[in-house]
Amino acid sequence: MSLDLKSLDTYPVIKNITVVQTWLEIKLPSKAFNLTLGSDDQDLFVSFTGTDGGSLVGVDKAFIKRDGYLSITRGRGSNQHTSIFVAVATGSTATVVLILEE
Numbered sequence: 132m133s134l135d136l137k138s139l140d141t142y143p144v145i146k147n148i149t150v151v152q153t154w155l156e157i158k159l160p161s162k163a164f165n166l167t168l169g170s171d172d173q174d175l176f177v178s179f180t181g182t183d184g185g186s187l188v189g190v191d192k193a194f195i196k197r198d199g200y201l202s203i204t205r206g207r208g209s210n211q212h213t214s215i216f217v218a219v220a221t222g223s224t225a226t227v228v229l230i231l232e233e
């Protein structure tokens with residue numbers, strides 16, 4: 132149930148995505164070097180090592196408080212992650228705001 136955004140080629144991009152308490156894989160376009168994520172609904176987890184639809188247990192992850200944002204600058208070339216994983220930390224669902232910038 133991943134979300135494929137690889138074909139996006141006009142920046143910046145703002146996407147509103149519904150997530151639940153399992154990882155949602157978001158496949159990222161190669162030109163999106165700056166990512167910003169947050170939610171005004173719920174606390175979130177974000178990771179580069181999750182599994183789409185998988186459990187949050189045992190995965191290296193960062194925490195984003197409700198009404199907060201986390202900005203990430205991706206690597207370039209072969210150092211770049213091709214996807215990011217997002218899940219709700221508390222509650223059942225949340226709308227995540229994802230901003231992609233070149």
